[in-house]
Amino acid sequence: MSTSAHPSPAAADAVRTPGAVTDRLIEANAKYAAAFTDPGMDARPVLNVAVVACMDARLDLHSALGLALGDCHTIRNAGGVVTDDVIRSLTISQRALGTRSVVLIHHTGCGLESLTEEFRHDLEMEIGQRPPWAVEAFRDVEQDVRQSMQRVRTSPFLLHTDDVRGFVFDVTSGLLREIDPV
Helix, strand or coil: CCCCCCCCHHHHHHHHCCCHHHHHHHHHHHHHHHHCCCCCCCCCCCCCEEEEEECCCCCCHHHHHCCCCCCEEEEEEHHHCCCHHHHHHHHHHHHHHCCCEEEEEEECCCHHHCCCCHHHHHHHHHHCCCCCCCCCCCCCHHHHHHHHHHHHHCCCCCCCCCCEEEEEECCCCCCEEEECCC
8 A cells, every 4th residue: 555645546546436445445455364464462552552633644643653553542533532432432441451541642734623513503404414413623723632631631431541641743744742731
């Protein structure tokens, strides 16, 4: 699979053909599985850390953080915001699988900075049903990281809230900038 910023001609063609992207992924999986050997690990992350990050395709978390397979739990969603479902995943990660640290990663140029909660209203007008979830749009990425840290630190479901750190990933430099929780 190409790691360049621009898709290969075959990948670009696959994007234009319905179903072709999924077919390409299935073919890639067949090649992967042919050489696959069971690493013999369980679901407990080796480093006892859970990383919550945005789903943005520009974030290659394992490479950016120097992580290997099995090192961490990775929880991703639009914006990397701490929602009820993220708390659910973190609770399972801590209580059933032994994680103790939480790393939160938002990033520069996030799409949620250009949306508003009006997005939900627009969906309701289009399809006749308002989504039950909040968009969690924000204007200040640093403040949103602080809010996410606060949501983790104050959750009654989490056992370990003393090692919660938040960062903004710069999509142009690849550097993380730590955000002071205060």
